[in-house]
Amino acid sequence: MTEINIVKDAVKKHGRKRESLMPVLQEIVKQENYLSEERLMEIAKEFDLSSAEVYGVATFYSFLPVKPMGENVIKVCQTIVCDMKGKEAVLDAIxxxxxxxxxxxxADGKFSLMAVNCIGQCSNAPAMLVNDKPYINLTYENVVKIIDEYQS
Amino acid sequence: MEETRILLKNIGKINPVSSADYVAAGGYKGLKKAISNPEAIVDIMKDSGLRGRGGAGFPVGLKWSFTKGTPSDQKYIICNADEGEPGTNKDRILMSGDPHSLFEGMAIAGVAVGATKGFIYLRAEYPYLLPILNDAIKDAEAAGFIGKNILGSNLDFEIEIRSGAGAYICGDETALMESIEGKRGEPRYKPPFPGVSGLWGKPTIINNVETLCNVPQIIDKGAEWFRSIGTESCPGTKLFTLSGNINNPGVYEFPMGVNMRTLFKEVGGGCPGGKKLFAVQTGGASGAIINAEMLDMPMDIECCAKAGAVLGAGDLMFIDESINIIDVVENLIEFFVEESCGKCTPCREGNTRLLEFVHKFKDGTAREDDLERLIEIGSFMQVSSLCGLGQASPVPVLSAIKNFPDKFIVKSDERGQN
Known part of the structure; x- marks a missing residue:
């Protein structure tokens, strides 16, 4: 029964008005790392919206994944400045x-990798986010060290 | 060359969360003045000549006057903190180092037009700023600078943070409002403009972070002081983000009108490894790519536009001779293909077609009529797209064709088919 509570708790915290939909979706992603079909349907029911409407909102935004993600999510910036300044070395290291x-x-479910658009670290490129933490001025070597830290 | 630190004066010098620190550095004086005479604020903003710092450069006082002049039971102030333009990270510096100047600017706007509620729409790519902003809001509320009865007056102004979820399009003002309302972030048709009918249909002021951070000192020191800095048409300072192939990348503050060559050579320190500068992308990913020979240019909105560049949010991305300009253009258009929201056809289909053409130039199969079609579709997108994304996304490729014609080689005299 805990499964249903996640959505109900998020709705209790953020409200059930339409403007609360994004905060609720974000809350579920924070807790489960993605939005499963079941969750999307539960949310639709809570908000009295069609599940297609909720799915349409979720899939509009790249940080609201609808496929399972690993424990840690690595978001490597692929946009122009990071591209010019060594994004490939970052991806190679990973x-x-x-x-x-x-x-x-x-394979162990510990890490998911996303190539994302500009994360606002252009003057410190190349850059990535691991979960909520930014890592900047990356090289092959320091990416290896960062991954080591998350593995230990 | 020495920076003129007006917006950055507190960065790294105060505890960003502490309103007491901010006050000790001269903060919240503008808000006090504003509360003592709310009626005068919009006129001061008009006189100051401040123009929006998010890229479009719309006169701030004029924008505010629309909202002030529209009677309503509820009005809103939105801070656009969806700093998504590749090449820009100045608002991140302001929010992480001096959030109270942003709150003060928002509160002054609220007092000026009779809005009691403000939203900061923070991009999802800056999750690490959330704790700083939340703590600073709590501190400002406890000290009576925002919340109910601000500074002991009968005026209220609350600030709430809303997080984006990774969509460049939400930097567009009406798409951002749709997103706050819990919908897909697709831009609205205009008019009505947000100043009259914005968030939930209510009169809404929406300004960029840097714009709002300018407000407290303008109200405190006066319009004349502000006009003494910068250029005639663009008073004040501007934050410039230097990135790419440059020795000293970073965010720097200079008066409007500073020369681009000064920013490249004296501030940026030139290209690393003694390489030659080849091109500069001005105004972010959706801005013009200019030839290195065009570097002598005063950086304000009009001068940049006249020279075929874009001031935008003050982004300068330096590209040295080792970089292939076709690769740059390809990466930029891939970005727009992904970020186009799909609502209007010119942008949705146009960016995909632009990318197809660029691929032909990349693999050497482009023909004369491909170049003609690329320019035709790009120009059509500029005039027919619904919002700024599709209107501006052809600018990099079109400017690159104009400024580097020898890089867009076509198979001569062969007319292909589309």
Missing amino acids: KDKLNIVPGQTS
């Missing part, structure tokens, strides 16, 4: 350490 490319989750 591939060598975790054997995943953007869109994939590691």
Whole structure:
């Protein structure tokens, strides 16, 4: 029964008016790392919206995934400045350490990798976010170290 | 060259969360003045000549006057903190280092037009700013600068933070409002403009972070002081984000009108490794890519536009001779293909077609009529797209074709088919 409570608790916290839909979706992603079909339907019911409407909102935003994600989510910036300044080395390091490319989750379920658009660290490129934490001025070597820290 | 630190004066010097620190540095004086004479504020803003710092450069006092002049039971102030333009990270610096100047600017706007509620729409890519902003809001409320009966007056002004969820389009003002309302962030048709009918249909002022951070000192020191800085048409300072192939990337504050060459050479320190500068993308991912020979340019809205560049949010992305300009354009258009919301056809279909053409230039199969079609579709998007995204997304490729014609090589005399 705890499953239903996650949505109900989020609705209790943020409200059930239409403007609370995004905060509720974000709350579920925070807790479960993604929005499952079941959750989306529960949310639709709580908000008295069609599930298509809720799915339409969720899939509009790149930080509201509807596919399962690993425990840690790595978001590597792929936009122009990071692209020019060594994004490939960042992705290579992650591939060598975790054997995943953007869109994939590691076999142990610990890491998911996303290539995302500009994360606002252009003057510190290349950059990535791991969960909520920014990492800047990346090189192959320091990405390896960062992954090590999350693995230990 | 020495910076003129007006907006950045507190950065790194005060505890960003503490309103007491901010007050000790001269903060919340503008709000006090505003409360003593709310009626005068919009005129002061008009006289100051401050123009929006998010990219469009709309006169702030004029924008505020629309909301002031529209009677309503509820009005809103929105801070657009969805700093999504690639090449820009100045608002992040302001919010992480001096959030109270933003709150003060918002509260002054609220007092000026009779709005009691403000929203900060913070992009999802800055989750680490949330604790700072939340703590600073709590501190400001406890000290009576925002919340109920601000500074002991009968005026209220509350601030709430709403998080984005990773969508560049939500930097558009009406798309942002749709997102706050809990919907897909698709831009609305205009008119009505937000100043008259914005969030939940109520009169709404929406300004960029840097714009609002300018407000407290303008109210405190006066319009004349502000006009003494910068240029005639663009008074004040501007935050410039330097990025790309440059020795000293970062965010710097200079008076409007500072020369781009000064920013490149003296501030930025030139290209690393002794490489030659090849091009500069001005005004972010949706701005013009200019030739390195065009570097002598005073940085204000009019001068940039006249020279074929874009001031935008003050972004300068330096590109050295080792970079292939076609690769740059390809990456930029891929960005717009992903970020187009899909609501209007010119932007949704147009960006995809632009990318197809650029791929042909990349693999050397482009023909003369491909170039003609690219320019035709790009120009059509500029005049027919619903919002700024589709109107501006062809600018990089069109400017690159104009400024680097020898990089867009076509197979001569062969007319292909589309």
